[in-house]
Amino acid sequence: MEFGSIEREIHVDASPEIVFEVVSSPEHIREWWGGAETDLSPTPGVVSSVGWGLGTADEHVEPLTVVEADPPRLFSFRWVFDEGTDAPSLLVTFQLVPSGDGTMLRMTETGFREKGWEIATLEAAYADHVEGWDRFVPAIAEYSAGLVSTP
Numbered sequence: 001m002e003f004g005s006i007e008r009e010i011h012v013d014a015s016p017e018i019v020f021e022v023v024s025s026p027e028h029i030r031e032w033w034g035g036a037e038t039d040l041s042p043t044p045g046v047v048s049s050v051g052w053g054l055g056t057a058d059e060h061v062e063p064l065t066v067v068e069a070d071p072p073r074l075f076s077f078r079w080v081f082d083e084g085t086d087a088p089s090l091l092v093t094f095q096l097v098p099s100g101d102g103t104m105l106r107m108t109e110t111g112f113r114e115k116g117w118e119i120a121t122l123e124a125a126y127a128d129h130v131e132g133w134d135r136f137v138p139a140i141a142e143y144s145a146g147l148v149s150t151p
Contacts, residue, residue, distance in 0.1 A: 004113060006130055007106070012103045012105050024069060034052060040066060073097070075093075078091050089111060
């Protein structure tokens with residue numbers, strides 16, 4: 001396998017404005033990203049973190065830096081830094097393209113090979129992220145559509 005990038009594309013029955021809020025606002029992120037807690041704001045350069053299971057034995061926290069925020073069409077962040085924020089990291093990009101009455105959401109995560117991990121670590125991390133995005137990208141679509149009020 002190449003392990004270069006993970007790409008997912010899904011149609012969302014909500015406007016790009018709503019989808020942008022869903023992928024970039026803490027109150028929405030926790031709803032689709034497995035209960036993730038964060039205080040990030042969609043502002044380039046903002047340094048934050050995202051965490052799961054806070055205060056438990058299973059706590060996991062990842063530093064996160066917002067790279068680009070261009071509402072309502074693009075939101076990206078870097079995460080999974082090995083040491084400090086200058087170390088190699090993964091880049092997650094959400095592109096939002098108007099499509100009929102909704103949005104075509106394109107999620108890309110890159111940087112796996114650049115991490116310099118040994119092959120077993122690379123394969124495990126890549127598989128873990130594939131499994132995660134296979135769950136979370138459809139969750140973004142479902143949650144976003146649920147925010148749209150029906151007449």
